[in-house]
Amino acid sequence: MLAPASALATTTFGFVLVLSVAVPVAGILLAFTLGDRYVRQVALAVVPLGLAIAGAILLAVPQGGGLIVYLLGAWSPPLGVALRADGLSAVMLATTAIVICAVAVFATTDFRPASDARTSFAFWILLLAVWAALNMIFVGGDLFTLYVALELLTFAAVPLVCLDGRAETLQAALRYLVFALLGSVLYLLGAALLYGFYGTLDMVLMSRVVSAQPGVLIAVALMTVGLLAKTALFPLHLWLPSAHAGAPAAASAILSGLVVKGSFFILLRLWFDVIPGLPSLAATQFLAALGTGAIVIGSVVALRQERLKLLVAYSTLAQIGYLFLIFPLAANALGQLETGQAFAAGLLQAISHASAKAAMFLAVGSIYTGLGHDRITGLGGVARVLPLSVLTFAVGGLALMGVQPSGAAFAKELLLQEATRTGQWWWAAVLHAGGMFTTAYVLLVLAYALAPSDQPIAPIQTALPSRDLPALALAICSLLLGLVPWEPYLPISHDVLPKLFSSDGFAKLLLSVLGGATLAILLNPWRHPLAASSGWKALGKVLEPLRRICFGFGNLVEQADGLLREWAAAGISLLLLGLALAVLMFAAN
Numbered sequence: 284m285l286a287p288a289s290a291l292a293t294t295t296f297g298f299v300l301v302l303s304v305a306v307p308v309a310g311i312l313l314a315f316t317l318g319d320r321y322v323r324q325v326a327l328a329v330v331p332l333g334l335a336i337a338g339a340i341l342l343a344v345p346q347g348g349g350l351i352v353y354l355l356g357a358w359s360p361p362l363g364v365a366l367r368a369d370g371l372s373a374v375m376l377a378t379t380a381i382v383i384c385a386v387a388v389f390a391t392t393d394f395r396p397a398s399d400a401r402t403s404f405a406f407w408i409l410l411l412a413v414w415a416a417l418n419m420i421f422v423g424g425d426l427f428t429l430y431v432a433l434e435l436l437t438f439a440a441v442p443l444v445c446l447d448g449r450a451e452t453l454q455a456a457l458r459y460l461v462f463a464l465l466g467s468v469l470y471l472l473g474a475a476l477l478y479g480f481y482g483t484l485d486m487v488l489m490s491r492v493v494s495a496q497p498g499v500l501i502a503v504a505l506m507t508v509g510l511l512a513k514t515a516l517f518p519l520h521l522w523l524p525s526a527h528a529g530a531p532a533a534a535s536a537i538l539s540g541l542v543v544k545g546s547f548f549i550l551l552r553l554w555f556d557v558i559p560g561l562p563s564l565a566a567t568q569f570l571a572a573l574g575t576g577a578i579v580i581g582s583v584v585a586l587r588q589e590r591l592k593l594l595v596a597y598s599t600l601a602q603i604g605y606l607f608l609i610f611p612l613a614a615n616a617l618g619q620l621e622t623g624q625a626f627a628a629g630l631l632q633a634i635s636h637a638s639a640k641a642a643m644f645l646a647v648g649s650i651y652t653g654l655g656h657d658r659i660t661g662l663g664g665v666a667r668v669l670p671l672s673v674l675t676f677a678v679g680g681l682a683l684m685g686v687q688p689s690g691a692a693f694a695k696e697l698l699l700q701e702a703t704r705t706g707q708w709w710w711a712a713v714l715h716a717g718g719m720f721t722t723a724y725v726l727l728v729l730a731y732a733l734a735p736s737d738q739p740i741a742p743i744q745t746a747l748p749s750r751d752l753p754a755l756a757l758a759i760c761s762l763l764l765g766l767v768p769w770e771p772y773l774p775i776s777h778d779v780l781p782k783l784f785s786s787d788g789f790a791k792l793l794l795s796v797l798g799g800a801t802l803a804i805l806l807n808p809w810r811h812p813l814a815a816s817s818g819w820k821a822l823g824k825v826l827e828p829l830r831r832i833c834f835g836f837g838n839l840v841e842q843a844d845g846l847l848r849e850w851a852a853a854g855i856s857l858l859l860l861g862l863a864l865a866v867l868m869f870a871a872n
Contacts, residue, residue: 291360291487296343297353300366300422302336303376307415311408319396319404326407330387333414337380344373345771352424361483365424370772371630372421375548378634379417381760382540382641383410385753389645390533392750402446406533412439413537420545426474426484426506426557429549433470433513437463440542443534444526452529459522462512465857466546469509476502490557495872503558504865508857510553513546516607517577518856520600521848527596532648535592539599540641544633547606551630554610555620563871564618566864567610573860575713577604582720583840586727586806591657592647595640598724602636602683605717608710612701618871627773628697631764635690638761639682645754646675652750653742659728660809664736671751673732675758680725682761684799685718686792687783690764696779696788715794722799727807734812805833 310329314322343351353366368376387410394403416439419432437460445456476498478484493499508519515523523543527535554562581601588594609629613620620626649672650665651657666673685692695714702711765783769775782788804811804826813819823830846852 291354291365292352293354293357294347294350294352296339296347297351297366299336299339299343300351300353300368301355303333303340303418303422304415306333306336307411307418310411311415314404314408314411319400322404322407323391323394323396326411327387327391329411330384334380334384337376340368341373341377341772344368344370360425360485360488364428365485365487366422367424367487368422371548371551374630374634374769374772375421375544376418378637379414379421379541382536382637382757383414385757386410386533386536386641386645388753389536389648389750392747393531393533393648405442406446406531409439409443410533410537413443413542417541417545420548424486426477426486426489426553429552430467430471430474433546433549434467436542436545437467437513440538443537444530446531446534447529449529455522455525455529459526462519462522462853465854466509466512469505469512469857469861471509473502473504473506473509476505486552486557490559493558493561495561495868497869499558500561500868500872501865503553503561504861504868506553507550507864508861510546510550511573511860512857514543514550514603515600516573516603517580517600518573518847519853519860520577520581521850521853523600524593524596524848527599528590528593532592532644532651535596535648536641536644539596539644540637543599543603544637547603547633551626555613555622555626559620560617561868561872562610562614562618562620563867564611564614565871566867567614567618567620569863569867570607570610571612571710571713574604574607577601577607578713578717578720580840580844582717582724583806583837584844585724586720586803587808587837587841589658589660589809591650591659591662591728592644594659594724594728595643595647598683598721599636599640601717601720602632602640605632605636605714608698608713611707612698612705612710623701623774624697624776625701627769627775628694628701630773631690631697631769631775632694635682635694635761635764638757638764639679639689639691642679642754642758642761643676643683645750645757646672646679649746649750649754650676652744653746654740655743659731662728662731663734663812664740665732667736668740668742669746671746671748671755673729675751675755676732677725677729678755678758678762680729682758682764684722684725684795686762687788688765688780689762690767691761692783692788692792693765693775693779696783697775700779715791715798718791718795719798719802722795723802723806726796726799727803730803731812805830806837808834808837 310325314325350369355364394406396403416432416436423429441456441460445452512519578601581597585594585597606629609625612625653669682689685695699711
């Protein structure tokens with residue numbers, strides 16, 4: 284997506300790229316100066332300013348011919364550092380700003396200086412730090428700047444996991460930190476190797492000279508595996524479920540919606556902009572196979588969770604898998620990656636997931652605050668006492684399922700078209716299966732939430748519109764993403780839109796709903812909300828043999844997941860994945 288010809292000189296409006304990073308950093312410094320009494324006010328003042336800067340970049344990129352550049356100190360690469368934003372950067376900056384805005388409004392009640400000064404101060408500082416780090420990733424023009432931004436992102440995200448200071452959250456944060464640092468070491472080793480070969484880490488300069496040397500292929504394999512560890516792609520997801528289990532809802536929204544997208548974004552830059560000709564067809568198929576594993580394992584384990592928050596956390600693991608299906612579908616016959624429709628679909632899926640999943644985590648937080656628990660089997664009647672929270676979860680879930688005209692529906696249709704065009708029918712099957720799994724866990728939660736309660740529910744805290752409305756707005760944004768004119772930023776044709784509303788589009792949705800309902804019945808081990816009805820009893824007798832088989836399969840998958848989240852298994856997986864990627868690229872080159 285980067286335009287090499289015009290990427291080595293500062294362009295008009297290039298200075299706004301500096302502002303996108305400098306403004307959150309200035310907010311952090313001002314908050315430290317003014318102290319914990321004013322940290323929330325400082326953060327809430329910075330948020331609209333950052334949103335305006337993201338909007339300015341969104342407007343400036345098309346006017347700048349698809350690229351705006353700022354050279355720090357007016358030094359050109361390789362001596363200096365360039366900040367660049369293309370359409371890919373612009374939409375990610377805007378998405379991040381919108382999600383941060385919604386989370387900040389949601390968190391104004393939870394993180395007040397009067398309630399807990401230490402926790403409140405830490406949360407607002409970390410929120411701005413995550414924002415600055417993500418913006419630096421989206422506008423960074425060289426691999427070392429991206430490394431620095433990635434480290435800042437890790438060190439800002441890890442404390443969000445343990446804001447309450449409990450022993451189990453501290454353990455989860457430490458687990459996240461150590462595994463993320465392993466990923467950082469691998470990425471840095473790869474970047475150092477590339478610098479040794481070419482004397483520069485600027486992505487535009489490197490893309491002009493990179494070739495398939497053994498050392499380069501090893502470097503790419505190391506960097507890729509390091510980024511996979513930070514993205515929590517199966518089987519490198521040992522930190523993700525435990526990180527979400529005890530984190531505040533606002534922190535989980537940031538972690539799931541935005542933080543994992545940072546390392547995925549760098550992976551896109553590395554594979555599509557720096558080395559588009561080096562990966563082989565086998566390597567792209569391998570990445571998509573890992574994505575398929577994530578979809579199956581994440582979805583099955585999600586359907587077996589007792590806590591709503593862990594269900595949403597495991598669904599994040601599954602949705603991350605979707606993003607990696609773009610690699611084989613974006614490869615041409617020679618195995619070279621192209622920034623065409625599949626690439627755009629992957630990015631659209633990432634944006635859709637960021638907004639929908641953040642909204643769902645915020646809704647889960649409101650439900651937990653209102654009920655004092657988030658047990659799925661105890662949600663009966665919650666729709667009556669917390670209607671906005673349940674509505675937010677439902678709208679976010681529908682967007683994630685791919686109901687028209689959501690971004691997920693648009694992305695799925697684009698990927699299906701690419702699967703047909705390239706003759707890779709097996710990825711179309713994975714896309715359909717993934718849609719059914721997503722529908723299964725959304726329908727499962729809604730079935731419990733909309734079911735009547737056996738006894739009256741007395742919420743322990745009144746629902747606050749200031750918490751629910753920003754989350755609902757975020758969910759609605761995700762549901763309407765398919766209507767956004769993406770052409771100035773991404774290679775997407777809106778000819779796809781009529782197909783979403785055709786009979787074929789609705790038939791695919793109906794297939795997902797029917798398949799999802801079946802999977803929810805067969806794989807969920809808990810007592811069904813309609814279990815007492817005569818119709819369910821009759822159906823239960825018919826399905827009982829099949830349910831036993833599915834429960835056995837679910838048990839095996841859950842045990843495999845538990846094993847893979849052990850340190851020894853995760854370490855071995857890290858090594859084997861790096862080795863496999865290197866071998867596949869060596870074989871092709």
